[in-house]
């Protein structure tokens with residue numbers, strides 16, 4: 001059964017621009033001091049950005065030439081420390097191909 005009929009607010013991944021229900025994404029939030037943290041509960045106040053739950057998208061905005069996308073989405077500079085922590089977090093996700101094979105998409 002599809003859940004698309006539910007009134008779920010749509011979110012957009014900042015890496016691949018894919019849209020979907022909030023639960024498909026992980027929210028990153030910029031805290032008051034400029035620190036960027038993963039907001040699993042999506043409840044923290046602050047400017048947020050969303051990324052798919054797959055490793056490609058995390059790598060795309062954290063380790064490749066598209067780093068400015070994250071900075072722009074959150075309107076802050078991403079410190080090296082933050083970036084490292086986020087890369088480690090992103091590494092916990094499977095690549096999208098693996099996700100597709102398991103039929104989760």
Ligand SMILES: [Zn+2]
Nearest residue numbers: 013016052057
């Ligand atoms: Zn994505």
